[in-house]
Amino acid sequence: MGCISSKSKMTNQQKVDSQIIKMHSEFDIQNIKIKRLQRAIQTQIDQLEALQTDQIQSARRNLAENKPESAENNLKLKAIFCTQISSLQKQNLQLQKVLNDLRVAQGTTAFLDVSKDVNSLLSDEVMTAQNDKLQEILRLSTEVEKKQAVIDTLYQGGTQDIQYEMDILMAEIARENGENVVVEQGQHIEDQRQECEVMVIL
Numbered sequence: 001m002g003c004i005s006s007k008s009k010m011t012n013q014q015k016v017d018s019q020i021i022k023m024h025s026e027f028d029i030q031n032i033k034i035k036r037l038q039r040a041i042q043t044q045i046d047q048l049e050a051l052q053t054d055q056i057q058s059a060r061r062n063l064a065e066n067k068p069e070s071a072e073n074n075l076k077l078k079a080i081f082c083t084q085i086s087s088l089q090k091q092n093l094q095l096q097k098v099l100n101d102l103r104v105a106q107g108t109t110a111f112l113d114v115s116k117d118v119n120s121l122l123s124d125e126v127m128t129a130q131n132d133k134l135q136e137i138l139r140l141s142t143e144v145e146k147k148q149a150v151i152d153t154l155y156q157g158g159t160q161d162i163q164y165e166m167d168i169l170m171a172e173i174a175r176e177n178g179e180n181v182v183v184e185q186g187q188h189i190e191d192q193r194q195e196c197e198v199m200v201i202l
Helices: 002-065 071-107 110-121 124-176 190-201
Strands: none
Touching: none
């Protein structure tokens, strides 16, 4: 019986070792993927902020250099805005894709599922030794959630700010053409956007 018990314990220990290795492997893969996505998100945010600054400055320069009576220049300016807005929208879509990828990565519970299996096999002594590693996994998940919330706020605020700036500039062009346009925070100029969409498609 002693031999059987020893063999049984050895088998359980092998299972524990295998599960721990699997858990650590899952965690390492997850950690690398999250860090890679965080770097990609930061790159996208930096590019988005640079694009916003460049587009607003460029739009103001173009507006200042064009005369109200020049219909041809106004059309050219509208085309420039359309190209810039299209570029910004494309950048925003790329950022959103990275955010979605992060959500998928964060939602992967394989390493947590493995940890549950390990918990059912480990003794109290071994579990205590592994507790720090499990706590690190949970801490990382919490940090990712907090960072994601900050990124979401930056993304939403940034797109609203740039759209408002663009609405103001497009309204100034419309006024040059004799149109009476009032821009409020959060309001978009649908007819201008439709013209942009047509130009981009063409």
